[in-house]
Amino acid sequence: MVRFEKLSTTEKNYPYVDAVVAADYKNGTFGTVATDTFTAGATGNYVIMNIEDGDDAKSDDYVIKKGAHARIADLETVIGAIVDITSAQLPSGVAKGNKLESQADGTLKVNASAKGVYIEVTDVTRFGIVGKVAKTVASA
Numbered sequence: 001m002v003r004f005e006k007l008s009t010t011e012k013n014y015p016y017v018d019a020v021v022a023a024d025y026k027n028g029t030f031g032t033v034a035t036d037t038f039t040a041g042a043t044g045n046y047v048i049m050n051i052e053d054g055d056d057a058k059s060d061d062y063v064i065k066k067g068a069h070a071r072i073a074d075l076e077t078v079i080g081a082i083v084d085i086t087s088a089q090l091p092s093g094v095a096k097g098n099k100l101e102s103q104a105d106g107t108l109k110v111n112a113s114a115k116g117v118y119i120e121v122t123d124v125t126r127f128g129i130v131g132k133v134a135k136t137v138a139s140a
Helices: 008-012
Strands: 003-004 016-021 031-035 036-038 046-048 069-074 082-086 099-102 108-110 119-124 127-137
Touching: 082 119
Parallel strands: 016 036
Antiparallel strands: 003 082, 016 069, 031 036, 031 046, 046 069, 082 127, 099 108, 099 119, 119 127
């Protein structure tokens, strides 16, 4: 699960897009949106941030079913925002200072030379990590 640390992030800039999910995905899956369809994948700057309900709400088991509409956040619109990410999306051994980017299955991997939008780990917690949304600036 991925959520913004502060409510003011969404009050200042509504980062969400509406899209249909291409497969069954856990809440917090990273990927891309094309033609109003979300697909898990590498170099994705979109993340599912659905409002959870039902028996699996607020757990890493919460899944959005294929074909369902989901609330997807475009992280490129909130550079500098702080996010909380639970362990289901994280690689083992993640550490403060790591740069995390999405990989093909929609989870995150460590990449010291991450390109584009990525998450910089600012703290490792009992639930996962606290991170800052960052973006590599292309040099001329």
